[in-house]
Amino acid sequence: MQPKVRAWLSHLEQLRGFYKHRWGDAPVHTFTLGMFLPETQMLEFGFKYEHQGMWAKQAYSTSWPHYHTEPAAPASNTSTELAGPNQP
Structure with a gap:
């Protein structure tokens, strides 16, 4: 996993929004791909x-x-x- 992606996901984990606000894994995966993966891929x-x-x-x-x-x-x-x- 790319260091920037790992840092982003670690940041989200530290916010504890998955537990406090029930953030879903599918939207987080989608946002993460949109932020770090080139559209051509x-x-x-x-x-x-x-x-x-x-x-x-x-x-x-x-x-x-x-x-x-x-x-x-x-x-x-x-x-x-x-x-x-x-x-x-």
Whole structure:
């Protein structure tokens, strides 16, 4: 791990926001990548994550147009199938 990344994550740990404010690991990972990884090394998979399930979204990339030239295909499952029995 790069020293700057290690220092950043150590700083976040010292703030204890993971415990006091319930910071999630997924947003912290995303912010960390956005801060320290060049955009040319990132890959968009064409779906977004939400706690209630996954839904397809339009997947376009300005960095790598050869990867995303068409919108993402709609998900084969509906959101209610992914959400589980207790969700609307």
